Amino acid sequence: METHRLVLPSDLNQYGFLFGGRLLAWIDEASWIAASLDFPHCQFVTIGMDRVEFRQGVREGTILRICSSRTKKGNSSVTYEVNVTDGKNPSLPPIFNTHVTFVSVNDQGEKRGI
Template sequence: METQRLVLPEDLNHLGFLFGGRLLAWVDEASWIAASLDYPHCQFVTVGMDKVEFHHSVRQGTILSIRCEREREGTTSVSYRVEVFDRRNPGASPIFGTLVSYVSVDDTGRKRALR
């Protein structure tokens, strides 16, 4: 799955670059949507991200492409490889990449099988 985001003034930190927490929220949201589309009968909660390291700064007006691909499936959990690119610079290396893991839960918050 792939989605795009436009970096707006309210997404910037005090130095004029994309606030890291905002990007993490977008990554979490995009990969949660991917998981929810792949497993429409499941309710997911985020377990974690394997590594948080920003490779390039991002300025206002940048169009980001957030790409999510399922990497691992367990009994109750699933993980997605997420990479973020500058949409206008398709040959460039990713701005950010991580592995986001989710667990399927029931209405009481207990783990539930994916299938």
Template sequence: METHRLVLTEDLNQYGFLFGGRLLSWADELGYIAASNDFPDANFVTIGMGEVAFKKPVKNGAILCLKAVQSKRGTTSVSYEISVTAGQSTEQIFSTDISFVNVYANGQKRALSH
């Protein structure tokens, strides 16, 4: 799955670059959407992120390309590799791995179907 984001002034930190927390939020959201599309009957919650690597600063006005690729599937969980590039470049500016678990309304794990 792929999506794009425009970096706006409200996304910047005190030094004028993209705030890392904002990018983490976008990555988590993309992973959730990818998982929900792949398993439409599931109720996912985020259970973890792997190593988070911010490789380059991002300036105001940059257009980011965020990609999610399923990397692992378990009985109740699924993981996605998230990568981000800026503009027309293919050079990664960010990457991480995000895992989601399918749960019942009471929070207990539930097997994935599909």
């Protein structure tokens, strides 16, 4: 799944760069949507990201391309690789990448099968 985000002034820290937490929230949301579309009968919660390392700063006006692809499916969990690049300059190195893992839960928050 692919989505895009425009970096706006409200997304920036006091130095004019994108807040890291804002990008992490967008990644979590994009990969959660991918999992929910792949498994529409499941209720997913995030259980982890394997690595958080920002490779370059992001300025206002940047269009981010966020791509999520499933890499692993277990009995009750699923993992997505997420790559973030500059949407206007796809030949540039990635801005960020990670793996996000979700677990399927029931209404009481207990783990259940996919």
